[in-house]
Amino acid sequence: MSEIQKPLAxxxxxxxxxxGGASHWWGxxxxxxxxxxxxxxxxxSALGLVGADHSAFVIWLSFPVNALLMALMVITLFFHSQQGxxxxxxDYIQNVAVKLKTLxxxxxFAYIGVISSLLAIFLLHFRx
Amino acid sequence: xxxxEIIPGAKSVRPLSPHxxxxxxxxxxxxxILHRTTGVALTFGTxxxxxxxxxxxxxxxxxxxxxxxxxxxxxxxxLLGVSFSFFYHLSNGVRHLIxxxxxxxxxxxxxxxxxxxxxxxxxxTILTWIIAYIRAGxx
Numbered sequence: 001m002s003e004i005q006k007p008l009a010x011x012x013x014x015x016x017x018x019x020g021g022a023s024h025w026w027g028x029x030x031x032x033x034x035x036x037x038x039x040x041x042x043x044x045s046a047l048g049l050v051g052a053d054h055s056a057f058v059i060w061l062s063f064p065v066n067a068l069l070m071a072l073m074v075i076t077l078f079f080h081s082q083q084g085x086x087x088x089x090x091d092y093i094q095n096v097a098v099k100l101k102t103l104x105x106x107x108x109f110a111y112i113g114v115i116s117s118l119l120a121i122f123l124l125h126f127r128x
Numbered sequence: 129x130x131x132x133e134i135i136p137g138a139k140s141v142r143p144l145s146p147h148x149x150x151x152x153x154x155x156x157x158x159x160x161i162l163h164r165t166t167g168v169a170l171t172f173g174t175x176x177x178x179x180x181x182x183x184x185x186x187x188x189x190x191x192x193x194x195x196x197x198x199x200x201x202x203x204x205x206x207l208l209g210v211s212f213s214f215f216y217h218l219s220n221g222v223r224h225l226i227x228x229x230x231x232x233x234x235x236x237x238x239x240x241x242x243x244x245x246x247x248x249x250x251x252x253t254i255l256t257w258i259i260a261y262i263r264a265g266x267x
Contacts, residue, residue, distance in 0.1 A: 029225065029228060032221050032224075032225065033225070036218060036221070036222075039214065039218070040218075043211075043214075043256060047256065047259050047260055047263060048263070050260050050263040050264050051195075051199075051263065051264050051265075052195075053188070053191075053192070053195075054184065054187070054188035054191040054192065055188075057184055057191065058184070061184075074177075077174065077177075078174065081167070081170065081171045081174060084164075084167045084171070085167070085168065085171055088164055088167070088168065113174055113175075113178050116178055116181075116182055117177070117178050117181050119185070120178075120181035120182050120184065120185035121181065123185045124181075124184055124185050
């Protein structure tokens with residue numbers, strides 16, 4: 001019996017429903033929908049900051065709307081990026097040990113990215 | 129169970145399904161892999177965003193250096209790659225969301241939306257850079 005069940009158990013332990021495949025799918029789509037307008041807003045704002053000096057940038061980030069949208073953008077961006085990279089690693093890296101290490105490094109990278117960005121936004125917002 | 133487990137030393141001679149190099153590139157497959165490629169590129173691009181923000185938080189001198197780097201030819205090359213990757217990933221992402229809603233799966237429509245994605249990606253990238261160059265006083 002266990003011989004028959006083995007392949008199914010193996011298949012579902014790779015990236016199946018046991019590991020939250022459905023919620024990952026939804027997370028990827030919802031973060032995409034939230035991220036799209038935030039990124040367009042960011043590019044629009046960045047175009048306004050072309051050639052800006054430090055004080056102009058600080059003034060821009062001193063507006064609560066800009067600081068809030070920047071924070072939301074950074075959080076959603078790193079979440080979406082980490083979720084997407086996770087699928088690519090799961091697809092292409094077959095060695096389980098290497099796969100798990102890479103997935104862990106991706107998470108650490110995303111956390112460092114989010115925390116340092118939020119810290120920078122926070123410090124800049126309260127500078128002026 | 130593989131053949132090696134049944135007959136020790138035997139080599140598996142089961143046919144393999146044709147791999148990537150067997151297929152000639154099609155607009156559907158090329159655009160699909162580009163979605164992942166641009167996604168990976170954008171993940172590397174986040175490093176520049178974090179650097180830019182941390183430089184600003186560090187102070188005027190560091191921010192000045194970051195702005196000069198972004199304006200240099202190598203910085204502009206990076207930003208060009210990141211901006212194109214973004215607009216491609218965004219356009220094709222919208223295409224993915226349409227598929228997720230259950231529309232536009234017909235082969236003829238797939239080609240049309242694929243071409244639309246490429247046109248949109250190039251168009252938005254060029255538009256962004258024209259605005260950036262006008263803002264910088266270079267156009």
